[in-house]
Amino acid sequence: MQIQLAIDRLSIQEGIEIAEKARKHADWIEVGTSLIKEYGMESVRRFKEAFPEKVILADMKTMDNAIYEMNLCFQAGADAATVMGAAPFATVEQCMAAADKAGKKLVIDLLGTDEEEKKKLYTLENAILCFHISKDQQEHGKPEQLVIHKPAGLQQKTAAAGGISMETLDEIAAYSPDILIIGSAITKAEDPEQAAAAFAEKIKQKERI
């Protein structure tokens, strides 16, 4: 399991400073949607400059205009980008094609998708599938549990996002996602370095068993 550190609701500079503290323990760094919408592609450029050795994921949450949006973030330095699985399938397919062509990774965010949509999305073999409970669902909706329904035989890599904390890590890790997306449990910790180290250590322990 790899750690993706999600940077959200911060200025670019604050985000870089926090990510710097967690640098040793994060494999992926996510430039969150809130940074992209506030600062545009400058946010992606600055993170790639600061962390050239990391996989920089632009959380574009693309719903339309697939090729334009993918190229926008790839040209800004992103190594990976997200598309919403709830978008028309033509959009997801075009994002996949753009990522393949650019030699980049596509993560499909399954938020708000039903079983029928998921089935179609599972046919995109190069995609990474992200099982996701959103911030608003955590904070305002019916509290839902993050569950990874990975059908038997699914070949794609998976990611899991949604309020992952040291308390819920056991539950989520039981599904063995390839990527654990962790945001405020690190970025809002009193000591982000120590928090990231604790996640990394716990994951290492799990993988030893």
Place this chain on the structure above:
Amino acid sequence: MQIQLAIDRLSIQEGIEIAEKARKHADWIEVGTSLIKEYGMESVRRFKEAFPEKVILADMKTMDNAIYEMNLCFQAGADAATVMGAAPFATVEQCMAAADKAGKKLVIDLLGTDEEEKKKLYTLENAILCFHISKDQQEHGKPEQLVIHKPAGLQQKTAAAGGISMETLDEIAAYSPDILIIGSAITKAEDPEQAAAAFAEKIKQKERI
């Protein structure tokens, strides 16, 4: 019927120059998702400065982080913002509350929503409902026709978007949406001023009948 001029896939400066040409004929100016993701809230600020008398819509396409994203664009000067109907309902509700609180308008983009989702969305009385065929559906998917299934008794205002041109205007106008969203048919016209004037004239004619 009002005209919403959608500005997409352009620099801020190019977009402002084109909107300036169509100024007399557009009631709403949309800062497109592509501008927001490329330039961030600077795009919204610049358009509101340039067109203080227009309704400036930020096409945020919010999928999560409702209150943060709404406040982001409202503070930058947006008079209206979009949320995706395909987002978890908690997100749409929170966007509606944030818009009501700020005295702004919320447009729900119905792209990718099914009938069950639409039914829930129709309960949000202050929202404007946007019937939408996406760019990718127009360019890459099965060609779909923009149809406005407005159930009897629906009180909300409606908007229509999706490749509206002088050729398809009759078809769409038959549904009498309150807002016609027009992008490239004006922005990519050889003479955007003349194109916008032609749309405005044709709409006026229709409303006389």
